Amino acid sequence: MKTDTVSYSSLDSIKKAQKTLENVVEITPLQKSHRLSKKISANVFLKREDMQPVRSYKIRGAYNKIFNLYQEGNTENGIVCASAGNHAQGVAFACNKLQIKGTIFMPVTTPKQKLEQVAMFGEKHIEIRLFGDTFDECKNEAINFCDHSGSAFIHPFDDVQIIEGQATLAMEILEQTYEKIDYIFVPVGGGGLLAGIVTVFSVLSPETKIIAVEPKGAASMKRSVEMGINTRLTKIDSFVDGAAVQKVGDLNFEICKDKIYDCMVVDEGKVCETLLEVYNKDAMVLEPAGALSIAALDIFNEDLTGKNVVCIISGSNNDITRTEEIKERAMLYKGLKHYFVVKFPQRPGALKEFVLDVLGENDDITFFEYTKKNSRETASATVGIELLNPDDFEGLLARMKNLGYFEFYLNDSPNMMSLIV
CATH class of the missing domain: 3.40.50.1100 (Rossmann fold)
Structure with missing residues (x-):
């Protein structure tokens, strides 16, 4: 390579x-x-x-690189690239136009839409291989493939x-x-x-x-x-x-x-x-x-x-x-979406009180899941609440604490939130 x-x-x-x-x-x-x-x-x-x-x-750099290799006679063993999507589409387009065999490595996490686009642009001239969770893992695998196949590596940026x-x-x-x-x-x-x-x-x-x-x-x-x-x-x-x-x-x-x-x-x-x-x-x-x-x-x-x-x-x-x-990430960023672990006091009507006395007039529950399905009146629950105005958060939090419902605020722990929600 x-x-x-x-x-x-x-x-x-x-x-x-x-x-x-x-x-x-x-x-x-x-x-x-x-x-x-x-x-x-x-x-x-x-x-x-x-x-x-x-x-x-990305089509600009990919085509320019591949065309120059093609003109120099350096594409006989095909070309290889690693990409999270857009570089791959540019490479696939070039392979199709120049009739060159291409092997395209993409992370397993690549959105389906990008995979389909790469396949469409490359048609029969390219093969897609999924590897790793990140571009860097994918790139290392592509380079290893080049070392064994003698293919030319089309770097997405460092060239x-x-x-x-x-x-x-x-x-x-x-x-x-x-x-x-x-x-x-x-x-x-x-x-x-x-x-x-x-x-x-x-x-x-x-x-x-x-x-x-x-x-x-x-x-x-x-x-x-x-x-x-x-x-x-x-x-x-x-x-x-x-x-x-x-x-x-x-x-x-x-x-x-x-x-x-x-x-x-x-x-x-x-x-x-x-x-x-x-x-x-x-x-x-x-x-x-x-x-x-x-x-x-x-x-x-x-x-x-x-x-x-x-x-x-x-x-x-x-x-x-x-x-x-x-939409979810945008709401979290704007302070309009909040997730809590809520503990319900061991008394009848606690859930009803939460809805009537804790939530504000314009607050809306968008997620609700008990941690224990067989003890709903006394169990904790994960609750997602959407606000109309980010300034309403402090009042919501204060009411939740004063009435004994607050247990944990998940927005401050995104890793835990991703496991629960």
């Missing part, structure tokens, strides 16, 4: 990548969002990479030609506007897209402030920048699957570490809130990673008033079966 992670990209090689991708990728809109512009009093533009043929920017392909997105943005871009918000997983943006903007638009945005549960770039060395996280939350990477690419980190203006972390619950907001208000269906840049606008610690802001919408490969989980 051989990967090129030594030299940095040049604008000439990025322009060459643009030529390679001319009849493959869409020139996606740089679309002004009037709602977001009004919301933060800025000029907010969305780079709509969710409108690519594979519904993410010069992958970065050059992603960098064509940055070239497009600058070609689509004559106005100065003050800020660009970039979602980060392994850092390939960020490295491409940095490479182009540092030369052609050095005054633009580049904001890297990661999910709270997988903030590997932020940790690495803070440590001054590329650092592997011991544990990650894989919910934002398109950006759930334990360690960013070594090459990507070297390119980006001194050129990022800020590295932001967004709570997964905030991402879910944003997903629902853009769906309900903008009719946009995004995947969690695709909503990262928009989610960061609300919590950015600088005044964006009057500024020209670009948010990269990285993808829209979401699975509709995740909707309930997205």
Whole structure:
């Protein structure tokens, strides 16, 4: 297995990548969002990479890398990749178009929708293998396969030609506007897209402030920048699957570490809130990673008033079966959903009293389960309560404690809550 992670990209090689991708990728809109512009009093533009043929920017790097290997005669033994979904779709698309055999390793946790999309784009030219719970476990298995098969490994981000392909997105943005871009918000997983943006903007638009945005549960770039060395996280939350990477690419980190203006972390619950907001208000269906840049606008610690802001919408490969989980995480984040272990006093009518005297007028029980099915009047129960206003929580908690019902607040112990609820 051989990967090129030594030299940095040049604008000439990025322009060459643009030529390679001319009849493959869409020139996606740089679309002004009037709602977001009004919301933060800025000029907010969305780079709509969710409108690519594979519904993410990943097709750029994947096709550029594979086409170059194909031109060099290095695809006879096929190609291999590891991906949580979007890179796999780009690779599958390239394999089909170039008639190359591909073996695609994906985590067992990959949403079904992404698996089906990969199979659709690759058709008879690809084989999907599921392995591990995280991208990193999956990647290691893919590399082992390459070592035995002699196939070429298509790294999803830590590769010069992958970065050059992603960098064509940055070239497009600058070609689509004559106005100065003050800020660009970039979602980060392994850092390939960020490295491409940095490479182009540092030369052609050095005054633009580049904001890297990661999910709270997988903030590997932020940790690495803070440590001054590329650092592997011991544990990650894989919910934002398109950006759930334990360690960013070594090459990507070297390119980006001194050129990022800020590295932001967004709570997964905030991402879910944003997903629902853009769906309900903008009719946009995004995947969690695709909503990262928009989610960061609300919590950015600088005044964006009057500024020209670009948010990269990285993808829209979401699975509709995740909707309930997205709604749940959003409610928890906004303080509207609370779970308790409730102990019922050993007296008749305790459950009725709980409903009448503990719950507020606008509170609603959305989950109820006894811990002991055969002793319901005296047993503890797990209770989920939805509030109309987060400010109602303190009153609810006080009434629960004063009347002797409170036993444990599960929201403060997410690991325990995941086992009980």
